[in-house]
Amino acid sequence: MRLYLEPATGTPDRQSRMAKAYALVSSFWAQVQPVHEEPGPSGGPAITHRIWLPYSSQAKAGMRLRRGARIFSIRTIHDPDESGRYLICHVTEE
Numbered sequence: 001m002r003l004y005l006e007p008a009t010g011t012p013d014r015q016s017r018m019a020k021a022y023a024l025v026s027s028f029w030a031q032v033q034p035v036h037e038e039p040g041p042s043g044g045p046a047i048t049h050r051i052w053l054p055y056s057s058q059a060k061a062g063m064r065l066r067r068g069a070r071i072f073s074i075r076t077i078h079d080p081d082e083s084g085r086y087l088i089c090h091v092t093e094e
Helices: none
Strands: 002-006 008-012 018-022 026-029 031-034 049-054 064-067 070-078 086-093
Touching (some): 026 049
Antiparallel strands (some): 031 049, 049 086, 070 086
């Protein structure tokens, strides 16, 4: 499936607070695997999907991947075999 990588950018709103906005950085063909992991001890959100995508130095935890109305927030990201070929992202679907 084609996914779009979007980092959060802050823009000031009328009350001088930072409003979160997203801008397209790149797009990838990716493999999306549904998973279910229980919430952590702090009660944080559960990981809902594992996404495999080609290696990109632009992808970081805290960014999001989007496909149409589906939004996947990247919680963790790593290069599983340290080869620089692909990344695995653990995400939460919003």
